[in-house]
Amino acid sequence: MDRKRRSRRELYTKDICACSIFGAMNRDGDRFTGEGVMKAIASMRVRGNGLGGGFAAYGIYPDNRDLYAFHLMFTGPTDVARRAAKKELEAFLARKFEVFFDEEIPTDDGVVVRDPPLIWRYFVLPRKEGDDAEMTDGDYIVREIMAVNTKIENAYVFSSGKNMGCFKGVGYPEEIGEYFMLDRLYRGHTWTVHGRFPTNTQAWWGGAHPFGLLDTTVVHNGEVSSYGTNRWYLEMYGYACTLQTDTEVIAYAADLLMRRQKLPIEIVAKILAPPIWAAIDRMDEKEKRLLTALRMTYGPLLMNGPFAVIIGETGRMVGLTDRIRLRPLTAATRGEMFYISSEEASIRLISPHLDRVWTPKGGEPVIAEMKGFEKGFERIC
Amino acid sequence: MRSFVFPEFEVIRDEERCGSCRGCERQCAFGTHTYDPVADRLVSDDHKCAGCQRCVIFCPQKAIVVRPSPSFYRPNASWTREKIEDLKRQAETGGVLLTGCGSDKPFRIYWDHILLNASQVTNPSIDPLREPMELRTFLGRKPEMLEISSKDGEVEIRTELYPNLTVETPILFSAMSFGAISYNAFKSLATAACRSGTYFNTGEGGLPREMRSEFGRCAIVQVASGRFGIDAEYLNVAQAVEIKVGQGAKPGIGGHLPGEKVSLAVAETRMIPQGTDAISPAPHHDIYSIEDLSTLIYALKEATNYEKPISVKIAAVHNFAAIASGIVRAGADIIAIDGLRGGTGAAPKAIRDNVGIPTELAISSLDRRLREEGIRNRCSIIAAGGFRSSSDVIKAIALGADAVYIGSAALIAMGCTLCQKCYTGNCNWGICTQNPRLSGRLNVEIASTRLSNLISAWSHEIREMLGGMGINALESLRGNRDHLRGVGLYEWELDVLGIKGAGE
């Protein structure tokens, strides 16, 4: 079928997927390898189908903590196409960023994965010139990432924070973890993980979770029925929804609300998963006024339909479900460790003796913060 | 409140012929006809007539004609009579408009725009009266390949074979529950299915205990959102289990079997208290996501010891092909896809006539999607929704379906006239009612014979058409779009159907 001819009618296509999610944080900031989270997510294998897995790891590049670590995927059908995309990307980076060094992200070739793209990382700082000098680093980087992802064919920035990185691909998450050797090469203080169950198979490595911008990452279970509306709103703010999945709108909404608009996470949770009107009507005047204003202003960012997400940032990990909790989420603590998972059993597998296990309420965030975590965008570590 | 709605039908009685036998009065459960003892004649209240034609056919004197009422509002292309009257009914009741049967709206019927091929000269057509003509079909997951070992001349299959349903003709009876339809109608379907080498589907109303041992062998049992009548025996006596997620007539919503239809027998079969509303919630409340569906699929596989194929029935909606692909990956062995014109015992009219996509387009895009993803052999496709004749069935097979479900066609075989009043419980044909006086009118032996006759006639016609195309086994037509051509269709429609235009 000639899709181009009909592109105005096909507003977008979107993959639907459902999944398992897991997160672990050491609130003292002690770093640990990806081995445990790989084991935990592997235990929820039945929730995925081997068509996507990924990790966000915080605190993994301490030697370069002041540089933005860009992880790039070059996905062309042939090696020539991938190299061409890389060349084009590097020319772009040279114009817009100071690149301190770059390298291929090491992989274990003994692990069999399907159609792996070329995966490279660049440690950079923005080079803001002319009018751009006024911009914050964040705004500048987000704008340029959107440019890469929409304009450079076969190149895709999938990780862009400082002292953190996403690793993802097509396969079961533990396979992806082994492919990137996360159990051997990296130590982080916070890990979030995703096992994916998409309803189609375009072996698109970029479609795996986490999705992230700067150091905010999202792993997601569910389907956002309001995707069209969320996207319609976010596009006005310069977010290009190119990845054919509803998870990216959550990541962009988090970026818009938390980084750009500097709203606290408790408020963001009430935007993404607001209380129903009947509950708002019962609140006291002040609270009612706040929640009414939030729904009036941010109605298009209500994430409707079932979802459970873990939003990661440097020093913080937030679990949130939709307002009527259509997807499962269990939280647990053991000493300084904080866990969030789709299923309790996967937490028990790596930490059999827990201090506390609970099921958060729908629309109410569970927040794990590292000691010394301060609100705002300048992070600890 | 006085109703401002015209009667839909006009009852005309030939007073010369009428013998005042009062047969019409007895036949009509809507109370259209009453006897006036003073005048010694029958009078009819047009307002009550559902247009089901029962009295017309059963009048011994052939004295009655029922036809659409000729009254009219000022003609208006936008405000049609139907729109005006629906609006008035809602103004009078404040309720949701209910209706029955499949949508009667003039959406394009693609079957009528698709033509079949026939052999001429280069390969011979086959005469099904004398030569073998095979319709046997297996429904369920097929292995990717067979690993065969051969030792001392003993050949052995080493690959695990998945459970499959075997049908002798690619026509199954669609899900219609006991409760929605009468016991006799339900039993007629079961009887005919067993006799014709095919299957009936219990719908979500359970399988009466006394029917289990005899009819389990040709039953597909349903697990729907209301979870009525489900116990381990129910799951294990059947040959396949179908998870009903959606229905073509009402995608995305559930249903309420009103308490007055929940008779003692219905209550026992559904395993609920007599007289309560049997509520089927819109979703399965243990399925909010594709991996939850997978959980239920495997729960059912566990509950049936991995011995039965598990089907998942969904309505054809905009993005259903991607969803169906996920369903196959979630472990379903059969996908049943119910299109826009699928029937129902009761559905809100706003939903029935406005939600979903046509079956024909759905079959083609689903088949294409699954093949593109390389998972077509992991499941079979049963198409449902608006099959009216054997030619519709054979075209569906050529578009990629493995078999079809017929619902309305089966009911029509038993006497239904598609009057769309199923939800009233007053079905004069004894089909869609729990009133024993009405359901007693449907004789199981006669009704099941009519159903078997239909299956036999359609199967024979399918053989004739196959033979004409030079094909003697149905599997050679499956997905064989080369034998189809479109007429009067737009380019995009031909694209979606994956067929050429006539003469191309």
Next chain:
Amino acid sequence: MMIKAAVPKGRPSSVPKAGVSAGTGAVSIDAAGLETRELNDRLRELQLSGTKRVEISNVCGQRYIGTRLYTPEGQQMEIDICGTAGNDLAAFLSGHKITVDGNAQDGVGNTMDSGEVVVRGRAGDVLGFSMRGGEIYVRDGCGYRAALHMKDCEGKRPVLVVGGGAQDFLGEYMAGGVVIILDLDGESHDANFMGTGMHGGVIYLRGTARDDQVGAQVDISPADEADRELIEEYVSRYLDRFPEVEMTKEEILASPFVRLTPRSKRPYSGLYAY
């Protein structure tokens, strides 16, 4: 919640795989590393070979335990699980008694027909969904949508007793059966949308509930004498199963109870235009 001693979770396996333990005559299975299907294959084999009692250690997320144990002859088994039982524990359960020494996840007793499930810990969401018979006892709390569309029939009346609290949508679409939420944590009961669409059965809450916490189809009234007799019976059974709970029956019953009942068997009869 007051518990005398921490319950051992994931007890280390000291018994050989599928060995017979001398004391109880029970067959033991070490589930460590077993896939769901492998574990349930073993259980089915044991059932078919006439085993009456099985102890499973190191359960960690394996699903559908008890689901594959239907036989037309109805052989019964007792299963003791140590660890965290996976989703859909006891789904479609047909008789049998299952005890979990640990927590259970989502979907316990899904469409359960008969039998008994005891969870010495907490349970997840959709507990007792569409359950038609049998009894479930959960020592601690449970998640969202417990007792959703629970129903009774043919002399079967399902019972769900939860020691802790329940979250939103408790008893939604409930059509029969008895639910008792003891809320022993002492935290006030804060679930919303309780009994939405309820058209049968009864829910008892220890403590009170506000009108805005229940669906429009539900009446709240204080438990009467007959109710309290029923509650007492099930509190006794609850305490029999969980001797580690420190409260006595008298202490539990000293609190007021409210009863949630449906206003109609036909909650949606006025919805349609005919």
